[in-house]
Amino acid sequence: MIKRRDFIKASAAAGISLNFSSYASFGDSDNSSLLLEAVHFEKTNGWEIDTQFHNTLGFSYLIAHGLGRPVKNAQTKARFEKAGLYNVWVHTKDWCPGDWDAPGRFKLKVGGEYLNETFGIKPGWKWHYGGKVEINQSEVQIELEDLTGFEGRCSAVYFTQDDRETPPNDKQKLVSWRLAKNPESSKFPEKMNFDVVIAGGGISGCAAALAAESQGLKVALIHNRPALGGNASAEIRVHTLGILGGAEDILKKINTEHYPNGSDKAFYDEQKRMKNMNEADGISQFLMHTVISADAAGGQIKSIQTYEHLTGRRTVFKAANFIDCTGDGWLGRLAGADFTYGREPESKYNEGWEKHGDLWCPEKADNRVMGASVLWNTEIGEENARFPEVPWAKPVAKDHTSAAGEWYWEYSHNSLNQIDDAEQIRDHFFRAIYGTYSNTIKQDKHKKRRLTWVGYNAGKRESIRLTGDYVYTGEDAAESVEFEDAVVVEKRSIDIHYQRSLKGSPYDFLSEAIFRKAKNKFYYIPFRSLYSRNVKNLMMAGRCFSCSHVGLGGPRVMNTCGQMGAAVGFAAALSRKYNKTARKVGREHIGELLKLCRI
16 A cells, blocks of 8 residues: 555655645634644554545545554644643544444544543544643644554544634535635645646546647646556556557556456556656646636636645646546536436437346436445465454445455445445445455465455446537447547447346345447447537546446446547647647547547
8 A cells, every 4th residue: 555655755756846744733813723634644654545535525534544453653743832721623433333333443642641532433524522631832742543453534633722612514614614724725826837737647647648748738637646547556456458559659658467456566567657657747747636626617617726635735727628537527527517427228328238138228217337346355374364353344244255355346336426425335345345354264264364455445437427529328339330530449348337236146245247249349439528518628538438327338447548548638739739629629630639549
């Protein structure tokens, strides 16, 4: 796993300058309160920085991801301007409430002394009152002490001398309150100008950046994690699939070998990717930044604003063109772009397949989509494995046993949204994984099997799909429709996943796949599916491109998404060259774009 300290070292080696405050202290104007954002702690140590739900929750947090062993304390120095008695509040949650001890319990130490309260024991994200402490020094050590190693989480600690003050729990009020308490966030944002701004640093975003940079564009690449690659990163560890098409020169710089999913060999490909991206002089990387808003009017994006997780600073990015490679379509949705979610009825695009019925395409539209995965693995040690009892995991894992997690460890549910409920979906996997592992090592043949790695960033397959001038369908792929503006080619089978529980399996976290081959082996993606139909300077690449649910089945794999990225990167260059929108580039300069895409 990539830890904050490793990110700092890697960034320094790559020549990237990072500023981290020695203090995570944000106070109000009369110096009677102090907010400590957990992700700004000076030493996160064993606690991991979890940013993946920032726009959904309104904040990021530290998570004690210890695989059942308590992690080292997160530490920071708080600077108090005023001595006296303070009320202490901790923003946290019990992520798995039930008739058992909360799995994510932790303690807070202030100046070397424990507060009486144990945290992580109340359901839902809220402020947990910790009591009063006497502050007599200007600098005080603050520590989060994990008690379990099972995903305890803390987003902030707040000190106030006002006995009447309770920090807000309402999301909108909480976001505004936190920004006001953070001097970096409350400053006027820095403004930066680029030729093209790309949100999302997965394979599609990296490919878009390299393609645009190769044509002389000044590129901003914004990504919410410390390393590029998305699902191919060492944090998620999925190997890249699909053919390279005409983008081979670009994709070979950023894709992966065909290692087993979940393998630590992902680190080698990540190093290759980061090296090649860092050597692209025209690309400015903004890692650990999340796009939080867009200034859009008249069907055009004027600028977007990001939040830097490690400092709280905000930055405004201006450009002629913007590209959404976030997977979840965050940039597009913030800008008011049209989008869809869920499965269309078979009648809409004639995508039904009688052999598989509702598992392939429903008669009526619903909210079911392909799910997210959290990978994990084990290895055989010399001694019997030791692992705590996990009664809170058994209702999900039941009696399931396995030595590792593969692609079919996938969870989706008609009542859960892959964006709005993403934290709950990821947490469901924690219960499935820890419960399964606990069952497995009780078997004689697996009693020496050690749990070596569990991801905490979920790898998604599908959520929202931004709508372009053309919606690519499963029939387009199956019939090998050849479009005049085709910029991507693929031959991988179309496959749609569904939960095994739909066919009676007791394990709702496992899936199966249905495969269908294209009529003439290859299928093609038109450029009209790679730009927004109602936001004229927005393009998109990756799994949020314009397609139906079934249409996503084949092209959603990373090399294919990378081809999309390269295409929109080249299109951004033509847009600047001719001062025309993506739509007009597709209509008036498609031959030049196809030549760049080598199609």
